[in-house]
Amino acid sequence: MEINDGEEEDFEFSRNYFLAKELAGSGKKSTRKISDINVVDEQELRAAAANIELKHEKEINTLVNSYKSLYPKWVFELGCGFGLLMYGFGSKKVLIEDFASTALTEYSVVVINGYLQSINLKQVVIALAEIWWEELKTKRRTPSGVSSKFQQPFNSQSMDDLLAFLHESDVEENDSFVCIVVHNIDGPGLRDSESQQYLARLASCSHIRIVASIDNVNAPLLWDKKMVHTQFNWFWYHVPTFAPYNVEGIFFPLILAHSSTAQSAKTAAIVLQSLTPNAQSVFKILAEYQLSHPDEEGMPVDALYTTARERFLVSSQVTLNSHLIEFKDHELVKTRRNSDGQDCLHIPLAVDALEKLLSEINQ
Template sequence: MDLFCARWRVYMDEEEFGFSRNYFLAKELGGSRKKSTQKISDINVVDEQELRAATANIEPKHEKEIEALINGYKSLYPKWVFELRCGFGLLMYGFGSKKSLIEDFASAALTEYSVVVINGYLQSINIKQVVIALAELLWDQLKAKRRNASGTLPKDQQPFNARSMDDLLAFLNGSEVDEKDCVICLVVHNIDGPGLRDSETQQYLAQLASCSHIRIVASVDHVNAPLLWDKKMVHTQFNWYWYHVPTFAPYKVEGLFFPLILAHGNTAQSAKTAAIVLQSLTPNAQGVFKILAEYQLSHPDEEGMPIDELYTISRERFLVSSQVTLNSHLTEFKDHELVKTRRHSDGQDCLYIPLATDALEKLLTEIS
């Protein structure tokens, strides 16, 4: 027994030594390699329209198998309707676009409900306008039902667009509506999309889903989508019934609103990509960038904006407190290739934005 333990200890020591030796050897070799100086912008990529046309012409495969798969999902429609009536929210996940499947379900099985659709794959969505639309639709249903039942209409009330979100949600939850069979189904394509991904919007959607007159059917595609919700939102407010429904369908509609990595961006796409980067920066950094952009648009014949002048205007507008602060913003701009430097004819360094005039105008519109 002692001999066995001794041999085992020697074996483990050798394993540990071998692991340590390989680790430090890898670190030594890794540190000796030269870092690449190439950038993503150096890649020779194709035109965006050409790439989109090529992807549109890709021939679909396994059509019969996919059709059988979709028909299997369609057989679940009665079950899905029953679960909605029981107060569950339906959450569809899996590989492939689920837009056509959910819309077919809504048109085929939710005919007795009013349906409102949110396209979460869009870049920006006004959640209050959605809630106002739901409230107005419920109010129309209520008036129609009372007119048919007794001939009396509800009393006039404050316009919904003048109400707060809390009042709108309270109305949808039934505090002013007695008829429990007045129900609206909310369909949300890509509830994890960029226009709905912030915490405040998700909280409002969760409160909507818990309203007595609202039922929700949604889809997710991002692998980290469940991180958007806490335990209360998942089990109490959304009350999700999860369905794995891979469709293997291409994201044709959803993909129109996202840049193609392998393609040269056109004017609108370049402005949109730059806007996405700027929106991740602080408001003061965005303000400094606006000063530079406005100067470049108003002085098209100049080589750029002098750094001293940018600092003076930024300080007057309380966007920076020192040259160090301005330099930190400029470093961030340069790292993202939003701003570049070149030498003016009088010898001083000037800053310029490497975008065409029309693209720069679109960018200012995006961030404003």
């Protein structure tokens, strides 16, 4: 039987692939350690990044200025009840804030910086209720149209009451609204399901409009069909700015820098990714124990074995020992001896760094 050149090439590719897998499987275990990762001082790295010369500055300015011709259209679409979602390569912070400060001067604007690590959405909703109530009083549209229970909505601790107040439709002009600018609506402080649900409910309120930006390619996975088409009612705009993320990047740890809690967790997570899923799960047991027993020297080896065996992560003490050897070789775990003379396992990370590491593992 004859074999043509294409089939022979496919055969050779398959053969090389399986040979590579076989060699990889038969090789020695990884000897990488946290201390082997070459890192630099964070301030030095940020200073170097800040001094990188921006290329094609003239072309970029021309591109960004071309978006300004869209401002009247964006205002019109907000008035029609749409939300604006900006996507594309580069920071859109300056562009959106320029739009808000020049084209939305007749409206109140509240800014949410989604690139921050934590955001209190309830305080945002209270602030929106306060602003809208002041506008109602200023425009003398009060009391006949608004029910008594909403006379001071910002004193209520109920999100449902606050959102209901913002959704009241007894206003003369349909295009009267408060605009929320959300930089990085897919940021770490807003990425959870509860925050996105609250933002979607906010966006569906009669007197709220949202202008937001996204930078993660998987950001649309945060929303279901109802949220996209009914609540947020997005009008998508591709507005690449090619601008550096100078402000947003300040709040993210640099992977090549050291001396920070977040970075300690990040480097440990990098090492854990080279281990097997079972080894990662065993490490997770140890980390959870250490967080829940802060006053102890560490987790006894026998206790770790019992828990890991109950969760079907190890079948024998030999299997557990192989995981522990890897942990110690990578400097993820150290051994201590408690007051009873029993060997205990301890992860050499601060509490906040260990919590950060657990969140990295669970993602």
